[in-house]
Amino acid sequence: MNLIYRSTRNNEETATASQAILKGLANKGGLFVPDQIPAMDVPMAELAKMNYQQIAYEVMKLFFTDFTEEELKHCINSAYDKKFDTENIAELVKKGDAYFLELFHGATIAFKDMALSILPYLLTTSAKKNGVKNEIVILTATSGDTGKAALAGFADVPGTKIIVFYPKHGVSPIQEKQMVTQRGDNTFVIGIEGNFDDAQTGVKQMFSDPELAKELDAAGYQFSSANSINIGRLIPQVAYYVYSYATLLGRGEIEDGEKINVVVPTGNFGNILAASYAKQMGIPIDRLICASNDNKVLFDFFTTGCYDKNRQFILTSSPSMDILISSNLERLIYQTADRDAEKNNAFMADLGSKGSYQITDSMKEQMADFYGNYASEAEVAATIKKMYDACGYIMDTHTAVAANVYEKFLADTKDNKKAVIASTASPYKFTRSVMNAIDPAYDKQTDFELVDELERISGVKVPQAIEDIRSAAILHDTVCETEDMCKEVKKILGI
Numbered sequence: 001m002n003l004i005y006r007s008t009r010n011n012e013e014t015a016t017a018s019q020a021i022l023k024g025l026a027n028k029g030g031l032f033v034p035d036q037i038p039a040m041d042v043p044m045a046e047l048a049k050m051n052y053q054q055i056a057y058e059v060m061k062l063f064f065t066d067f068t069e070e071e072l073k074h075c076i077n078s079a080y081d082k083k084f085d086t087e088n089i090a091e092l093v094k095k096g097d098a099y100f101l102e103l104f105h106g107a108t109i110a111f112k113d114m115a116l117s118i119l120p121y122l123l124t125t126s127a128k129k130n131g132v133k134n135e136i137v138i139l140t141a142t143s144g145d146t147g148k149a150a151l152a153g154f155a156d157v158p159g160t161k162i163i164v165f166y167p168k169h170g171v172s173p174i175q176e177k178q179m180v181t182q183r184g185d186n187t188f189v190i191g192i193e194g195n196f197d198d199a200q201t202g203v204k205q206m207f208s209d210p211e212l213a214k215e216l217d218a219a220g221y222q223f224s225s226a227n228s229i230n231i232g233r234l235i236p237q238v239a240y241y242v243y244s245y246a247t248l249l250g251r252g253e254i255e256d257g258e259k260i261n262v263v264v265p266t267g268n269f270g271n272i273l274a275a276s277y278a279k280q281m282g283i284p285i286d287r288l289i290c291a292s293n294d295n296k297v298l299f300d301f302f303t304t305g306c307y308d309k310n311r312q313f314i315l316t317s318s319p320s321m322d323i324l325i326s327s328n329l330e331r332l333i334y335q336t337a338d339r340d341a342e343k344n345n346a347f348m349a350d351l352g353s354k355g356s357y358q359i360t361d362s363m364k365e366q367m368a369d370f371y372g373n374y375a376s377e378a379e380v381a382a383t384i385k386k387m388y389d390a391c392g393y394i395m396d397t398h399t400a401v402a403a404n405v406y407e408k409f410l411a412d413t414k415d416n417k418k419a420v421i422a423s424t425a426s427p428y429k430f431t432r433s434v435m436n437a438i439d440p441a442y443d444k445q446t447d448f449e450l451v452d453e454l455e456r457i458s459g460v461k462v463p464q465a466i467e468d469i470r471s472a473a474i475l476h477d478t479v480c481e482t483e484d485m486c487k488e489v490k491k492i493l494g495i
C-alpha cells in the first residue's frame, strides 16, 4: 500500500511520495506531510549490525513506498559514496557529556549534504516514474549551507537547472566563496539585498504563482525545491537519527530500548522535525531539545505557545540559523491540529497578517517532548573555547549553540539520559568565528591563514571542500533586490 502525502493547507490535495518530491511544495504554499508516520519494522538489534546505507534503506522504504527496491537502493548507493570523507558517512564521537553526531563529512562540509546528496537522484527517479518531460528548475533559498550543498548535488545533472538565492550580507565568507565558485552550466547563484526570510518568502511566492507555472510549462520547465520544505530532503534526515541510536546500541553504550535525548541546532525546523519523525517511528528518543541562537523565536514558542516573528532579525555567528520563519514548524502545527488543514490555515493566515499566532493548550501538550532554549553570541564563543580547552575538540558555531543549550537543559531538568548532539557543520566552514572564540588575537589573520592555523591546533586535516576554494575563480556575481527575484529567474530561463 502506498503511503499518501497530503498538503498542510488542503486535506483534498494528495500525492504519492514521488509526486510530492517532484512538486517540492503543495499548492497555495502547503507542505506535503505523510498521512501517518510508519513504524520501524526491523528490530534495533538488527539495525545495529547494518551500515549507514542499509539503515537509510530501511527508513526510506517505509516513506517512499512508490519507489522500487532497486530504484531506492540506486539512489542511496549513488548518494552515500566516496563523496563522504568517512566510510561511516556520519561519525558519532563522545566528547564531554554528550555524543556528537558529526553530519559534516560530505562534499560541502555541512549536514545539508546528508539529504542533498540524495535529492537529485530521488528527483530524477521521480521525474522518470511520473513521465515528466519538462526540465526541472530547482529554486532554492539558502541561509548559507543548503545553497552550496544543493549546487554540488545538482551541478551538471541532466534535465535540471538550479537557481540559488542567498542573503548577500548574511552568510560567512567561506559559505559565500563556496557558492560563487560553483561550476556547472546549469548552476545559477544570486545574492539578494535582504535576509534569509526575504529569500525564502520570494521563492515560496514563485512556487505559489499559477500564472508563472503556466509560463514555465509553456517553455518546457517546472519548479521543484531543494529546501527542507521538500519531503525528499526531510525523510533522508530521519535515517541518521536511527543510525545514531543503532550505533550507540552496537557499541554497548546503551541497552536496547533505553531512551536517549537528542539536541538539534535549529533554523528552519527541518533537522529537528526529522528527529521527531524518528521518534514517532518508534526509536526510543525522549526529549527533542531545540537549540536556537539569538533569533530565539522557537524558544519563545515552546515556552509560551505563541509564535511571534515580530522582532528584529539578528545576524549571528551561526548564520544558517538566522531565521524567523521556521517553515517546517507548519508540519508540526498541522499534525497537532488534528491534521486539519482548515485549522492549520487559520494559524498560517494569522502569521501572514499579524506575524504571530497562538496555539491551543491541546496542541501545546502534544509538543511536550520538545524543550527549547537559546545561546547568546558570548555563550557560543565561550562554549567553543571551553570544549577546546577541555579536550582539544573544536566545534563549529552552530554545534556550539546546541552544546550550550544542552548545558542549560541539564541544569534545568537534571535529566542525564545519554544525549546525541547533531553536529551540523565543520568548524572549517566558520573558521573566523571559531578561531576568534578560541583567541580574539586571531582576528588579525586572513581567512586562509586561519584555516591553516585551525589545522595546526585541531589536528584535523583541512577538508577538500576548503582546499577547492583557495584559488577558485568567482563564476557568479549577480546581486538583486528582493522584489526582483522573479525577474532574475525569468531572465535565466529566457521567458
Ligand SMILES: *Cc1c(COP(=O)(O)O)cnc(C)c1O
Binding pocket: 110, 111, 112, 145, 146, 228, 265, 266, 267, 268, 269, 270, 271, 272, 320, 321, 398, 399, 424, 425
Ligand atoms: C541549515 C543548518 C542548520 C539548521 O537546520 P534546520 O533544518 O534549518 O533547522 C543548523 N546548522 C547548520 C550548520 C546548518 O547548515
